[in-house]
Amino acid sequence: MKVTFLGTGTSQGIPIIGSDHPVCLSEDSRDKRLRVSILISWENATYVIDCGPDFRQQMLRAKCTQIDGILFTHEHADHTAGLDDIRPFYFRQGNIPFYAHKRVFGEFKKRFDYIFATENKYPGAPGVILNEVRNNQPFELDGVNVTPIEALHYNLQVFGYRFDDFVYLTDVKTIAKAEKDKLKGVKVLVINALRIKEHISHFSLAEALEFIEEIQPEKAYLTHISHLLGFHAEVSKKLPKNVFLAYDTLTITI
Ligand SMILES: [Zn+2]
Numbered sequence: 739m740k741v742t743f744l745g746t747g748t749s750q751g752i753p754i755i756g757s758d759h760p761v762c763l764s765e766d767s768r769d770k771r772l773r774v775s776i777l778i779s780w781e782n783a784t785y786v787i788d789c790g791p792d793f794r795q796q797m798l799r800a801k802c803t804q805i806d807g808i809l810f811t812h813e814h815a816d817h818t819a820g821l822d823d824i825r826p827f828y829f830r831q832g833n834i835p836f837y838a839h840k841r842v843f844g845e846f847k848k849r850f851d852y853i854f855a856t857e858n859k860y861p862g863a864p865g866v867i868l869n870e871v872r873n874n875q876p877f878e879l880d881g882v883n884v885t886p887i888e889a890l891h892y893n894l895q896v897f898g899y900r901f902d903d904f905v906y907l908t909d910v911k912t913i914a915k916a917e918k919d920k921l922k923g924v925k926v927l928v929i930n931a932l933r934i935k936e937h938i939s940h941f942s943l944a945e946a947l948e949f950i951e952e953i954q955p956e957k958a959y960l961t962h963i964s965h966l967l968g969f970h971a972e973v974s975k976k977l978p979k980n981v982f983l984a985y986d987t988l989t990i991t992i
Contacts, residue, residue, distance in 0.1 A: 739780045739882075739904060739992040741926075744796035746984045747771025748932055748940075748964040749816035751792070761965035768970035768985035772796060773816045774908055774962045776928070778901060783880035785809060787899065787906055793820030799987065806880065807835035809871075811908055812896040813845040821850055821864075828864035835867045837877075837884075839897060843868050871897055887920050889913040892939035900924065904992045905955075908962050911939050918953065926992050927955035928984065930962035943967060950981055959984040 745751075752771040753762035761769055773790035777800055786793075786808045796802075805827050811817055824834050836843070847854050852863050871877070876885045885900040891909040898907030903925035907913075910930055921927065931946035940962065941949065950958040960977075961984045967973055974983050 739778065739901065740989060741904065741906075741928075741992065742777040742800055742989045743959075743961065743984045743986055744775040744777055744786070744800060745772035745790065745792055746961045746963055746986055746988075747773055748962050749773065749814070752963070752965050754965060757965070759965050761967075761969055764969060766970055768983075769965075770986065771963055772986055774930075775817075776906060777802060778904070778906075780882060780901075781880070783882070785879060787811065788817040789820045789824065790816050791819040794823040797823075797826075804831065805834065807837060807869075809884075809897075809899055810836065810838035810842050811898065812839070812891060812894060813842045814891075814894075814909070817909075818842075818846070818849075821846070821853070824866075825862070825864045828866075833865040833867045835869055837869045837871050839872075839895065840870045841895070843870070873897075885920055887913075887917050889917060894939075902992070904928075909939070910941055910949075911937075913949075921953045921955075924953065925956045926990065927953060927958045928961055929958060931960040931967065932962060933964045933966035934968070935966070943973075947978065947981065950978075956980065957982070959988075959990070 772792035775788045778785050783806050789808050871886050873886055873888045876883055882901050887898040889896050889910040890912045896909050905924045906928045908930040929946050930941050931943045932940035934943055936942045958981045
């Protein structure tokens, strides 16, 4: 199984438009972060998690020519605003399968109503197949068992996903014990760590490290990073030896 980090930045991305913060001005390519998303593939299957405003650029950069579906964590714009750009995949492959909580599909129907039009649908609009994800109901994607993991992003329900020994969890602030139990034995864990200071809806660096310590994965990668976390090179040096800052284009094999 192969995972590529398409984006590792928080909602505004790094650099932030108009910012003169030193991290936003950094010339280290690892300090340039598009909005969070990953590409996950195995054998002949390729899936994307989330479809933020940088989706087009991310697909071009990763030279991704075919996707078997998109899984969504939640409906916030930094995870969904690129939805119209699935069109090249739709034109080539037909309706694109989506996997998400049904509340997220309700939001899509409001924000991207033209995609769901049943009468006089505009010919250039993409088509999708909605697959509802329910907690405690694992599902199969091309031979791999996927377990949804529920967490709270302030008071908004979000889903993370476990694919065999790999877990992708982002936009987490609180997570119940029963959900943590689903992470037992995970080899590679991706978890959000926004910044040093606490935040109402995201793990801070200390909270993410505490969570990793509790789950005990072999390796953990931090994502959904704000410029306020600091420079990639400096923060990386201070992390425990099995914890890494993810960066855009990083590819790992599980
Ligand atoms: Zn987010």
